[in-house]
Amino acid sequence: MGPASDRNPRRAAVVGAGLAGLAAAERLAAAGLEVVVLEARERVGGRVWxxxxxxxxxxxxxxxxxxxxxxxxxxxxxxxxxxxxxxxxxxxRELHPGPGPGPGALRRGAETAAAAAAVATPGTAAAAALDGAVADGAVREVLAMRLQSALAHPLDALDARFLAHLPDLVTTxxxxxxxxGNQRLAEALAARLPGPVRTGSAVREIRREGDAIRVIGEGFELGVEACVVAIPLALLPELRFDPPLPDRQAEAIAAIPTxxxxxxxxxxxxxxxxxxxxxxxxxxxxxxxxxxxxxxxxxxxxxxxxxxxxxxxxxxxxxxxxxxxxxxxxxxxxxxxxxxxxxxxxDRWARGAYSVLPGIADPRGDAAIAPPAPNLVFAGEHTAEPEWTGTIEGALRSGARAARDLLGEEPPRARAGPS
Ligand SMILES: Cc1cc2nc3c(=O)[nH]c(=O)nc-3n(C[C@H](O)[C@H](O)[C@H](O)COP(=O)(O)OP(=O)(O)OC[C@H]3O[C@@H](n4cnc5c(N)ncnc54)[C@H](O)[C@@H]3O)c2cc1C
Missing domain, CATH: 3.90.660.20 (Protoporphyrinogen oxidase, mitochondrial; domain 2)
Structure with a gap:
């Protein structure tokens, strides 16, 4: 992305001091921007607590x-x-009552199910695809249990693409x-910023006025040239964007469950x-x-x-x-x-655990996270590469990516090396 760097932002706001927002803020500050981090809670770390x-x-x-x-x-x-x-x-984990299928059988079942899911007819239910792919009922049962538990979403609400997660869920x-404590990561990132995170500062509105952005909350307004919105997906519909997000994007955001x-x-x-x-x-x-x-x-x-x-x-x-x-x-x-x-x-500032995304490229996910403008981008676990959504790693990666986008930097070449 080039235009943001042409604009050379000097002052940026980051909304949300979870790992994603803090990772973005650290990078932007290191690039010489004045960065203001606005956080609704009285602590940093968000869903790492x-x-x-x-x-x-x-x-x-x-x-x-x-x-x-x-x-x-x-x-x-x-x-x-x-x-x-x-x-x-x-x-x-030991299954009780057990013993349950061994790791080899689970691994083979997970791989077979993931392979079947990759070619499943769109709209096939995860449970049906699992039934069709894995003959052993005990293996199927444990895979279904693990998938539902890890995604924290009912199996019967998932389609076959979600079976792509299975191999990772049975690999030791x-x-x-x-x-x-994991929250130390967030505290240490915050401590590296030149200024304190503004806690107790819930943002209500992001208003674009030409190339400028106004970030508005209860009792404060901030004028910046660039902004990273790093709040949970479930809370995005509450945040007012002016001009509004395109309908397709608002619908895509609303369609991804938490x-x-x-x-x-x-x-x-x-x-x-x-x-x-x-x-x-x-x-x-x-x-x-x-x-x-x-x-x-x-x-x-x-x-x-x-x-x-x-x-x-x-x-x-x-x-x-x-x-x-x-x-x-x-x-x-x-x-x-x-x-x-x-x-x-x-939890008022999370409203759920994490985004339910299939772990493989998903057009809904892409539409949801498209930057509204070159100087206004999203970060957060829900914006991470598919295999990292819903994780600490994904949050950190997404923050680094958001900062790169604002700075007009190229993505790193190696898939595994964004920082
Ligand atoms: C119960 C649970 C267990 C998990 N287990 C694991 C695990 O074992 N391993 C793993 O890798 N991942 C795990 N995760 C996922 C991981 O914790 C998250 O993916 C990650 O912490 C999300 O970081 P984030 O920065 O995207 O969002 P958040 O941490 O939610 O940060 C967003 C911040 O925005 C703030 N905010 C919200 N609205 C506003 C507003 N309007 N104005 C200003 N600020 C606002 C919030 O208060 C929050 O601090 C777990 C998550 C949960 C909930």
Missing amino acids: SAQLAGGVVERGGEFVTSGYSVTERTAARLGIALVGMGIDYPD AEARRVDG SRAAKLAVPLRSRHAPRALMSARHRFWAWTTVCDGTGGRIANAWAGAAPVLGRLAVEAGPARWLARLGALWPGLDPVAEDALLTDWQR
């Missing part, structure tokens, strides 16, 4: 850093932050986290070795890790997709989920009254 619990650290949002997270690794290294092994592999990789997920963390009365288990019946999974600062005295759990959360009665609090966790994992001995439940659907 590390909290103290029972003397340790839990991740209420984005947690696992797995294989291929090259930009995350480089960003952490550059910021002097260590990534530490969790003592469990992702996405491996070491799981890591940031030492001391997933529904919740996490539970609960202190334990004794230390537990790192382990990961999944409930075949209730479709949530749970883990302990060595890297929580307590050496395994916290149990963590994930539930993805609205029907799963509904059956766990998440809206009413952690009680039913804790009971089912106890049944899945006898001997945990949790301190139930200190449980920490996070339902991202109820």
Whole structure:
């Protein structure tokens, strides 16, 4: 993209201080722009949110850093932050009741399903494509469970293209986290900016006036020459654009669902070795890790997709989920009254977990993220390359890409090396 660089912006706004917005801001500031980051919350990090619990650290949002997270690794290294092994592999987990199919069978099934999906008739349902591709019922069942859990969206709402995610969902990789909490990445990026992030500053409107942009919120207005909008997809329809986004783009944004997920963390009365288990019946999974600062005295759990959360009665609090966790994992001995439940659907500045995109090129996704103008671009996990949407890595990559777009820089040649 050239015109933005011809315009030589001197002042830019970044809306949203999640990893995407902060990665963009860091690059723009490094290129000599005056950058103002506006964040609705009172903290940075967005859907990466590390909290103290029972003397340790839990991740209420984005947690696992797995294989291929090259930009995350480089960003952490550059910021002097260590990534530490969790003592469990992702996405491996014991199925209960088990034993369930072995890793070889799952891997073969996932690859067969992904290959079938690539040539499926448009509109074929994921479940139907899976049924047609994988003969072994037990393998099919686990693949369906894993896909629904990871995408945090009901399987019956997905079409066959989403099966493209399956091979990654059964391929073992070491799981890591940031030492001391993933949110440190966001805090360290923010600390590198020349000025403080303006927290408590929700943006309501982006108004383009010729080549200038006015960024407007409650009690503030800012005139800039370039802007990165790095808020979650689910909140974009609330942001007023003047002139409005083209109908096709607004419709594309509205058509991409945001997933529904919740996490539970609960202190334990004794230390537990790192382990990961999944409930075949209730479709949530749970883990302990060595890297929580307590050496395994916290149990963590994930539930993805609205029907799963509904059956766990998440809206009413952690009680039913804790009971089912106890049944899945006898001997945990949790301190139930200190449980920490996070339902991202109820989070005012997220309204869900992440974008539900198929992991392969998708015209809906392309239409949704097209820059409205050369000096106004989108960032955020939903704008990442297809294989990285919904991830920490994707957020960081998208921020770097947005900054490059504004600066009129060429994309890096190697697919895996954007920073
Ligand atoms: C429960 C959960 C578990 C996850 N697990 C993993 C995982 O294990 N591994 C992984 O790689 N990824 C995981 N993810 C995904 C990952 O956390 C996200 O993809 C990533 O953090 C998104 O970053 P972002 O910058 O795009 O958006 P966000 O982090 O949401 O940042 C957007 C920011 O914009 C702000 N904002 C919103 N509206 C406005 C407004 N109007 N004005 C100003 N500011 C505004 C928000 O407050 C927020 O700070 C998980 C996500 C969730 C929710």
